[in-house]
Amino acid sequence: MGKKILINFIKEHKVSYTIGVTFMLLTSYIQTLFPKVLGDTIDILKVNNFSNKDVYINIAYIMLIALGTFVTTYAWRNLVIGNARNMECHLREKLFEHFEKLSPEFYNRRKTGDLIAYAINDISAVRMTFGPATAMSINGIVICLISIYSMARAINWKVTLLALLPIPIIVLIMTKIGGIVRKRFKKVQENFASISDRVQENINGIRVIKAYVQEDKEVEKFEVLNEKMSESNLDMIRVSSYVSPLIEICFTISFVLNLIIGGNMVLEGSISLGSFVAFNGYLTMIMSPIISIGRIITIFQRGMASLNRLNEIFDTEIDIKEIEDCVRSSIDGDVEIKDLSFNYPGAEEAVLKDINISIPKGHTLGIVGKTGSGKSTLVNLLLRMYNVPRGKIYFDGVDINDYELKSLRDSFGFVPQDNFLFKASVSDNIKFFKQIYEDEEVIDATKNSCIFDSVMSLNDDFNTVLGERGVNISGGQKQRISISRALIKNPDILILDDSLSAVDTITETKILENLRRLRGNKTSIIIAHRMSAVMEADEIIVLDEGRIVERGTHSELLEKEGIYYDIYKSQFHEEDNEFGNEAS
Numbered sequence: 415m416g417k418k419i420l421i422n423f424i425k426e427h428k429v430s431y432t433i434g435v436t437f438m439l440l441t442s443y444i445q446t447l448f449p450k451v452l453g454d455t456i457d458i459l460k461v462n463n464f465s466n467k468d469v470y471i472n473i474a475y476i477m478l479i480a481l482g483t484f485v486t487t488y489a490w491r492n493l494v495i496g497n498a499r500n501m502e503c504h505l506r507e508k509l510f511e512h513f514e515k516l517s518p519e520f521y522n523r524r525k526t527g528d529l530i531a532y533a534i535n536d537i538s539a540v541r542m543t544f545g546p547a548t549a550m551s552i553n554g555i556v557i558c559l560i561s562i563y564s565m566a567r568a569i570n571w572k573v574t575l576l577a578l579l580p581i582p583i584i585v586l587i588m589t590k591i592g593g594i595v596r597k598r599f600k601k602v603q604e605n606f607a608s609i610s611d612r613v614q615e616n617i618n619g620i621r622v623i624k625a626y627v628q629e630d631k632e633v634e635k636f637e638v639l640n641e642k643m644s645e646s647n648l649d650m651i652r653v654s655s656y657v658s659p660l661i662e663i664c665f666t667i668s669f670v671l672n673l674i675i676g677g678n679m680v681l682e683g684s685i686s687l688g689s690f691v692a693f694n695g696y697l698t699m700i701m702s703p704i705i706s707i708g709r710i711i712t713i714f715q716r717g718m719a720s721l722n723r724l725n726e727i728f729d730t731e732i733d734i735k736e737i738e739d740c741v742r743s744s745i746d747g748d749v750e751i752k753d754l755s756f757n758y759p760g761a762e763e764a765v766l767k768d769i770n771i772s773i774p775k776g777h778t779l780g781i782v783g784k785t786g787s788g789k790s791t792l793v794n795l796l797l798r799m800y801n802v803p804r805g806k807i808y809f810d811g812v813d814i815n816d817y818e819l820k821s822l823r824d825s826f827g828f829v830p831q832d833n834f835l836f837k838a839s840v841s842d843n844i845k846f847f848k849q850i851y852e853d854e855e856v857i858d859a860t861k862n863s864c865i866f867d868s869v870m871s872l873n874d875d876f877n878t879v880l881g882e883r884g885v886n887i888s889g890g891q892k893q894r895i896s897i898s899r900a901l902i903k904n905p906d907i908l909i910l911d912d913s914l915s916a917v918d919t920i921t922e923t924k925i926l927e928n929l930r931r932l933r934g935n936k937t938s939i940i941i942a943h944r945m946s947a948v949m950e951a952d953e954i955i956v957l958d959e960g961r962i963v964e965r966g967t968h969s970e971l972l973e974k975e976g977i978y979y980d981i982y983k984s985q986f987h988e989e990d991n992e993f994g995n996e997a998s
């Protein structure tokens with residue numbers, strides 16, 4: 415898939431690539447004219463009473479060569495290297511698009527740092543391969559071919575081949591070293607991913623780390639990773655450092671051979687001094703691309719390793735798929751769950767068992783139960799965060815799998831348990847960057863979720879920029895801003911997953927009153943640990959180990975004197991005690 419994206423990109427840009435490569439070939443050709451003109455000039459100057467005109471003509475040639483090299487290099491660099499930058503941008507965009515489509519399950523399995531490394535390092539390594547390394551290869555091959563041919567013409571094939579004798583040895587060394595570099599580079603990338611993962615985790619969890627005084631321990635752990643990273647880099651450098659000196663030695667041998675044989679030929683008069691100078695000019699010219707072979711091979715090896723890593727991600731199937739003729743309309747509000755059982759991918763035990771629920775449009779369902787009983791899993795399935803078997807969940811009589819994902823999820827206003835705020839203004843966090851809402855609507859949403867006064871007391875009220883993950887406001891304020899984000903949508907189905915847990919009981923009562931007023935004819939699902947949040951619901955289900963063990967209205971459940979009754983009693987007993995203590 416990653417390779418396919420690249421091939422398609424190259425096909426789409428074939429015109430600019432063709433023009434770019436043509437200019438590149440032209441540059442290489444023009445560059446190889448220089449040693450010949452220089453040799454000719456020396457032969458002219460060597461003669462007594464040389465013609466000034468001939469020298470001026472050759473100087474003009476040299477100037478033209480410089481100008482030609484400048485113009486053609488400028489053109490190909492803009493086209494080929496420019497295309498490589500565009501390719502990088504295109505690849506990153508595709509990767510991000512792919513990331514957005516992958517299910518939460520994928521992110522449960524992967525390390526964040528790893529994914530960041532894909533988006534930064536690997537894509538950059540691919541760009542280097544298809545930009546500078548490809549350009550250097552083409553340029554090098556052309557220069558080498560023309561130079562070798564010109565060397566043979568300047569002296570002869572025998573001396574040329576003798577001078578080039580060390581080159582196959584150089585290529586062999588390069589290929590061997592390249593293989594080792596690739597393996598060691600993979601290790602570097604893996605270590606980089608671990609480092610970026612740790613940094614990310616530490617930044618996100620800095621409060622917990624500080625609260626548990628774990629800073630020194632974390633620094634120690636980081637040092638171990640950093641050492642490993644440095645070690646793997648040094649391992650790579652240890653091998654790649656051989657490259658330049660080995661090549662230098664090989665070329666020195668070439669020059670010595672050439673000096674002995676070519677110098678003697680000049681002395682014997684079988685070749686002119688100009689031809690000897692031109693020959694050496696070509697040999698020097700070959701040196702640069704041959705020296706670059708090491709770098710080029712390393713870039714190619716890295717690029718291929720990165721492309722393989724990217725391919726692995728691009729080939730990760732988007733496991734939540736839409737059918738072809740999917741329903742593109744939004745949900746009206748009827749929810750029907752039939753005999754639903756669910757296992758997390760790869761898990762043996764079901765976390766939901768034989769769930770049957772019917773929520774007519776406009777009703778409110780309350781869900782309570784011990785932690786880990788499956789409440790969040792149930793609402794996540796309603797949003798199809800995981801695949802749901804056919805015939806288990808229906809909205810307005812239509813199977814969940816028949817809905818277009820966008821229409822399905824757009825019908826919900828979801829406040830997840832681990833609500834998330836962006837590093838953006840309060841207003842943008844509520845609108846979710848959609849400029850379709852009026853300021854009045856933002857204000858109403860905050861009033862209904864009882865956060866308006868708190869927002870107005872912020873430095874820049876609705877324009878106050880929240881810290882990453884909303885750190886400059888309290889947990890309860892964060893929850894209420896997240897509720898505002900759901901309410902402004904006026905969704906067909908509202909889901910609050912334990913979203914009132916950090917709100918005091920008086921504010922909770924106000925928010926619930928507002929919800930009842932606003933959502934008279936709309937469906938709502940409220941998950942809560944505090945019974946006060948679900949007491950008014952049309953139906954309450956009690957989950958225990960993935961099963962519905964009790965259901966009914968608040969008063970029906972109290973009459974049953976089961977789990978619900980026990981939790982209710984314990985909570986209200988606590989509150990009575992609290993009030994009692996306060997009064998005393």
Ligand SMILES: Nc1ncnc2c1ncn2[C@@H]1O[C@H](COP(=O)(O)OP(=O)(O)OP(=O)(O)O)[C@@H](O)[C@H]1O
Pocket residue numbers: 522758761765783784785786787788789790791792831
């Ligand atoms: N991504 C996951 N992969 C595998 N198992 C999971 C995953 N998410 C949750 N579980 C497991 O599924 C069970 C139900 O979890 P869930 O989050 O639905 O419970 P919950 O009732 O919402 O709990 P809480 O009240 O603490 O939020 C738990 O045993 C949990 O360990």
